[in-house]
Amino acid sequence: MAVQALCQQFSVQKASDNEQIQCLSQQLSQQKAASENRIKHLFEQLSLQKAADKEQIERLSQQLSQQKAASENRIKHLFEQLSLQRVSDREQIEHLSQQLSQQMAANENQSKRHQEQITYLWQQIGELQQDHHAAQEVSKALLLSRLPEFVTAVSRSSPTVRRVVLPLHNFLSVLFLESMASHRQHLHSGRFCDPPKVEITRICESINPNIQEQYLHARKLLVQRRPDGCTPLRGITAFKCAVECGHVNLNEYLLFHGCPMGAVQSILENGLDPQRGGEAAGSMFGKGAYFAETASKSDLYTTCSECRSYRECKHPRAERCILVVRVLLGKTKIVTTEDCTSLNRAPEGYDTVTAQKTSNGGRLDHTEFVVYKEQMTLAQILGAWASSVLRVQEPPEHSALNAEGRVIAGMSAACGLMEVLFAFFICQLAAVEAYLIFTVWSLCEDMKVSMKGQLPQLLVHKQSREPVGDPASALFGGQNRGLGYGAF
Numbered sequence: 001m002a003v004q005a006l007c008q009q010f011s012v013q014k015a016s017d018n019e020q021i022q023c024l025s026q027q028l029s030q031q032k033a034a035s036e037n038r039i040k041h042l043f044e045q046l047s048l049q050k051a052a053d054k055e056q057i058e059r060l061s062q063q064l065s066q067q068k069a070a071s072e073n074r075i076k077h078l079f080e081q082l083s084l085q086r087v088s089d090r091e092q093i094e095h096l097s098q099q100l101s102q103q104m105a106a107n108e109n110q111s112k113r114h115q116e117q118i119t120y121l122w123q124q125i126g127e128l129q130q131d132h133h134a135a136q137e138v139s140k141a142l143l144l145s146r147l148p149e150f151v152t153a154v155s156r157s158s159p160t161v162r163r164v165v166l167p168l169h170n171f172l173s174v175l176f177l178e179s180m181a182s183h184r185q186h187l188h189s190g191r192f193c194d195p196p197k198v199e200i201t202r203i204c205e206s207i208n209p210n211i212q213e214q215y216l217h218a219r220k221l222l223v224q225r226r227p228d229g230c231t232p233l234r235g236i237t238a239f240k241c242a243v244e245c246g247h248v249n250l251n252e253y254l255l256f257h258g259c260p261m262g263a264v265q266s267i268l269e270n271g272l273d274p275q276r277g278g279e280a281a282g283s284m285f286g287k288g289a290y291f292a293e294t295a296s297k298s299d300l301y302t303t304c305s306e307c308r309s310y311r312e313c314k315h316p317r318a319e320r321c322i323l324v325v326r327v328l329l330g331k332t333k334i335v336t337t338e339d340c341t342s343l344n345r346a347p348e349g350y351d352t353v354t355a356q357k358t359s360n361g362g363r364l365d366h367t368e369f370v371v372y373k374e375q376m377t378l379a380q381i382l383g384a385w386a387s388s389v390l391r392v393q394e395p396p397e398h399s400a401l402n403a404e405g406r407v408i409a410g411m412s413a414a415c416g417l418m419e420v421l422f423a424f425f426i427c428q429l430a431a432v433e434a435y436l437i438f439t440v441w442s443l444c445e446d447m448k449v450s451m452k453g454q455l456p457q458l459l460v461h462k463q464s465r466e467p468v469g470d471p472a473s474a475l476f477g478g479q480n481r482g483l484g485y486g487a488f
């Protein structure tokens with residue numbers, strides 16, 4: 001029974017399996033057919049795509065070749081254009097460079113013309129300057145040679161001293177300053193100091209009708225004595241007064257004379273007394289009035305207003321006075337090495353003595369002129385100056401000779417220089433300090449005032465400030481006014 005049942009079951013199973021297998025194989029074949037269709041379809045699509053791609057590629061390559069041809073054409077065209085441009089540029093450049101060279105040539109001509117014009121203008125300027133210089137020289141000669149005229153009886157009787165005005169002041173300043181020479185450092189020194197640097201404080205003109213009359217009278221007598229005039233001097237740097245038309249040459253010079261400040265007034269009033277010459281300074285050329293052509297030489301014999309002798313005066317920075325004296329040298333004896341100490345009048349046949357400097361064969365460092373007659377001198381100008389550096393303090397004796405027989409300049413104040421500089425330095429420090437203190441103080445006061453803002457107090461402060469003044473001018477006012485210390 002069981003077997004029968006199992007067989008039955010098995011056959012049923014087998015039938016269903018067969019059915020299932022049949023169904024599956026049907027499905028499989030259907031699937032296969034579908035896949036084959038699909039593959040076939042894909043192949044078809046692929047071949048279509050391929051054909052399209054090929055067409056596309058063909059089209060693109062055609063386009064590319066066209067493009068290439070166009071580009072080549074374009075490049076060719078550009079090259080042509082470029083070469084054309086180049087040619088035209090080259091022409092342009094050539095043209096421009098031609099123009100440039102023409103322009104340059106024109107410019108060169110122009111500048112040559114300008115240069116010529118400039119040279120011409122400079123020449124004209126030079127000529128004008130020469131004319132101006134000549135005119136100035138003429139007016140200088142006229143002004144310096146001029147003697148004051150006395151018209152009225154009133155002016156005749158009154159000797160006066162008055163300030164010199166421009167342009168005479170300038171001429172005289174130049175005369176003073178340009179004649180500054182270097183002098184020996186000290187008695188036995190072979191070394192020379194730099195020329196002294198001085199500052200002119202004032203220049204005055206002395207007008208003394210009586211002395212001038214004596215001088216003019218002496219000049220008339222000299223003309224009578226030397227009707228043909230005198231031989232002009234050579235190698236003299238002093239100012240020679242102009243010889244008026246129709247007059248003979250009398251060797252009239254403006255020379256410097258230095259003496260103590262205290263003697264100036266008397267000289268202006270009474271004239272130079274040759275008999276007193278050499279009293280103070282020695283008498284290498286006898287008893288006469290001594291003159292120099294270098295102002296610095298005369299300066300050696302000056303003093304400050306306090307001292308009576310140049311030997312005593314140790315105040316190199318103080319103001320002192322030089323006289324410019326109109327001197328009739330006439331026929332002057334040129335002295336080189338001969339001994340003249342015993343002269344008390346001009347050598348026979350001569351009017352004056354001129355002692356030569358070493359460069360002219362003499363034995364002096366600087367030329368000296370000696371006049372033995374009072375009437376042959378006329379103190380005309382009075383120049384006052386203060387030394388802005390250092391003057392050589394002690395001048396030589398007129399008779400002092402060194403081994404070579406030369407006149408020796410006096411002891412220099414070389415150590416005096418250090419003293420002066422040191423004192424000056426200290427003074428400056430003090431002044432600066434005082435000025436600072438004053439400034440701070442006044443600032444404080446001002447602040448106080450402005451804080452309170454009361455008028456009466458302001459007045460009080462102003463009053464209390466007055467006596468203090470400017471400390472710089474308080475320190476340096478007075479004697480040093482002319483020295484230009486104002487640089488604070």
Ligand SMILES: [Zn+2]
Binds near residue numbers: 257259
């Ligand atoms: Zn004198």
Ligand SMILES: [Zn+2]
Binds near residue numbers: 315
């Ligand atoms: Zn003195």
